[in-house]
Amino acid sequence: PGQPNLAGQRFYQIVAEAYRNKQPVFIEIPRDQIASKTQPMTLPSDKATICSGDNVLSGSPLVADIIVGKLQHAKKPLLYLGDRLKHNEKLKQLILEFSQKFNIPYATTWFAKGLFDEYAPLCLGSYNGIFTETAGRHYIEKDVDYVIDVATSIFSQDSNVAFATGTHCIEDFANKTLLKGGALLEKDLIEVFELLLSSDINIFDFKPLSEHVEPVPADDKIDFNNLASTLNEIQAQQPMPLVYLPEVGNSYFASYSLKVRASVLGRSWLTNPWYGAMGTALPYARVVSQRLKEQASIDGTKQERAVVIIGDGGFHFQLNELIHFLKDQTDVTIIYMRNNIFHLGKSGDGKIYHCNDENFDVHHIISAYQGQSQTCSTVADFKSCFLDFQQRAG
Numbered sequence: 001p002g003q004p005n006l007a008g009q010r011f012y013q014i015v016a017e018a019y020r021n022k023q024p025v026f027i028e029i030p031r032d033q034i035a036s037k038t039q040p041m042t043l044p045s046d047k048a049t050i051c052s053g054d055n056v057l058s059g060s061p062l063v064a065d066i067i068v069g070k071l072q073h074a075k076k077p078l079l080y081l082g083d084r085l086k087h088n089e090k091l092k093q094l095i096l097e098f099s100q101k102f103n104i105p106y107a108t109t110w111f112a113k114g115l116f117d118e119y120a121p122l123c124l125g126s127y128n129g130i131f132t133e134t135a136g137r138h139y140i141e142k143d144v145d146y147v148i149d150v151a152t153s154i155f156s157q158d159s160n161v162a163f164a165t166g167t168h169c170i171e172d173f174a175n176k177t178l179l180k181g182g183a184l185l186e187k188d189l190i191e192v193f194e195l196l197l198s199s200d201i202n203i204f205d206f207k208p209l210s211e212h213v214e215p216v217p218a219d220d221k222i223d224f225n226n227l228a229s230t231l232n233e234i235q236a237q238q239p240m241p242l243v244y245l246p247e248v249g250n251s252y253f254a255s256y257s258l259k260v261r262a263s264v265l266g267r268s269w270l271t272n273p274w275y276g277a278m279g280t281a282l283p284y285a286r287v288v289s290q291r292l293k294e295q296a297s298i299d300g301t302k303q304e305r306a307v308v309i310i311g312d313g314g315f316h317f318q319l320n321e322l323i324h325f326l327k328d329q330t331d332v333t334i335i336y337m338r339n340n341i342f343h344l345g346k347s348g349d350g351k352i353y354h355c356n357d358e359n360f361d362v363h364h365i366i367s368a369y370q371g372q373s374q375t376c377s378t379v380a381d382f383k384s385c386f387l388d389f390q391q392r393a394g
Contacts, residue, residue, distance in 0.1 A: 004036035006182040009057055012041060016050045055187035064195035067148060067177055071102075071201050074146035076139075079106035080127070080170050082152030084181050085115055086267065091186050092116075094193040095150065101197065103204045107136055109152055110256060114244070114269025117262035119236075121208035126256060129167035133257045135211040141169045147176040151186060218380035224250045224337065227309070228257035230379050234386060235259065241304045243288055244269045247281035247314035251337065255309055263304055264295050281308050282321035282334075289330035305333060305390060312338045312362075313355040322369045331393040333386065336362060336373075 011027065018025040042058040044050050071077055079099055085092050092115065099106050099122050107124040108115060118125050124136025132140075147170055161168040170176070181189040215233060216226045235242055241263045246255035252271060260268040270288065272280040288306045296303035315336055325332055340356045366373040372389060376382040 004033050005039045006057075006180070007033065007036070008038040008041050009055075009182065012043070012056055019047070019050060055183040055191070057183060057188050060188065060191040060195060063179070063192050064199060067192075067196060068199045068201060070146050070175070070177060074175075075204070076143045076206070077104050077146040077148065077204065078124075078140060078144040079104055080147050080149045080152065081106055081108045081112055081115070082150065083109060083111040083115075084151035084186060085112060088186050089266065091151075091190050091193070092266075094190060094197065098193055098196055101203075102201050103206050105136070105139070105206050107140060112152075113256065114260050114263070114267045118259045119261055122206070124209070125259070127170065128256070129161070129169065130165055131163070131253075131256065134259075135209045139209060144173075145175060147173045149176055149178045151179065151181045151189060216379045218378065218383075220379045222376055222379050222382045224254045226379060227335070227337075228254050230382060231307075232257075232259045234383060235261065241268050242307045243267075243292070243304055245281045245285045245288065245306060245308045246271050247308070247310040248272075248278045249311055249314065250339075251281075251309040251311055251314070251335075264299075265291055265304075278314055279318050281310050281314060282318045285332050286321055286324045286328070286330070289325065289332050290328055293328070293330050303331070305331070305393075308332060308334045310334065310336060312336065312340060315362075316355055319365065322365075322371075325371075326369050333389060338362070 014025050014027055017023075039057050039059040041056040043056060079095065081095065085095070095106070096116075098104070103122070105122045105124050106116070107127040110126055110128045113126040116123055118134075124140060125134035126132070127134070127137065127140055149170065161171045179189055179192060183189075213229070213232070216229050220226055222230065231242070231244075236259070239261075241261035243263050243265065244255055244258055244260065246252045246269075255269065255271070258269065262268065265288065270284055272284075285306045285308045292304050292306060315334070338356065340354050363373045363375075372392070374385045374389075376385050
């Protein structure tokens with residue numbers, strides 16, 4: 001509790017900041033932490049090199065040795081990766097090299113979904129207890145005997161731990177090494193994985209999991225219960241990544257069943273981390289679309305596709321953002337799930353609580369923004385329409 005192992009470094013950063021700015025600081029030490037051990041540090045040789053934020057922790061070899069020792073007694077280890085890895089390509093690459101060199105599979109937290117290519121043989125997808133719908137869930141819960149927990153959220157309330165159902169086996173896994181990453185740009189974790197890559201570790205006998213998925217019947221009604229499976233079929237048949245941006249509500253929860261490819265953006269699934277707070281899908285998609293267009297013009301590769309998954313309530317809440325796609329001449333696919341339910345503040349089923357009217361025609365809205373739209377009823381209609389619009393844009 002309290003992560004006292006990083007306290008020394010925090011003290012250093014605060015004192016260094018005070019020294020550089022000639023300003024006083026206040027440091028309070030919880031009385032129950034006073035005698036706690038902290039990770040050792042290597043302080044600068046002179047004051048001129050003081051720079052708040054540098055990694056001054058010097059215990060990386062000790063941490064690496066403990067992990068190596070644990071791996072020597074493990075048969076089926078797992079890397080469990082968190083969202084503090086985002087925007088740190090160096091650390092992500094080191095983790096992938098470590099995973100591939102020693103044949104250790106990895107899974108991500110829900111918040112870290114989209115940071116890695118889930119089609120990679122060693123990737124077990126995104127794990128969150130009973131809500132997990134990937135082939136890796138059974139392996140994680142029944143076979144794994146050692147977990148290296150890397151860069152997950154520091155506070156428990158910041159992570160989706162199976163929504164308090166008690167089914168998130170990694171949360172309380174007994175044989176686990178926790179690497180939080182408290183240094184600036186996770187320099188402490190980079191040091192640990194650089195050491196692990198040069199360590200004497202046996203290659204593990206992990207075989208990629210076979211995943212047989214029955215295709216969604218073409219004449220089924222397209223709805224939230226089969227939307228992710230249908231999109232997975234589309235994504236599996238094409239190399240171009242789809243960058244998903246789910247909105248709050250059913251769209252958000254359905255999106256965790258999506259299987260994503262790696263994106264040039266470093267992430268192919270993006271939502272507000274606080275359970276997809278309403279009003280973020282289209283603004284996020286606007287920036288993603290701009291970045292994808294810029295990247296395509298730089299390297300000449302075929303542009304990836306931003307895909308918004310949103311209900312009619314969320315769409316009406318933020319559709320003014322569409323003007324920016326028109327101004328920027330950027331492409332986006334919007335999957336608009338019209339169910340006429342707007343639960344925010346809902347107190348009944350009367351028409352006053354509906355987010356639509358039977359006379360409302362969304363196609364006119366899309367046409368006004370120079371977009372194309374089509375209503376789909378079946379899985380076959382949806383797949384045909386999705387691919388057709390994608391080819392027109394590409």
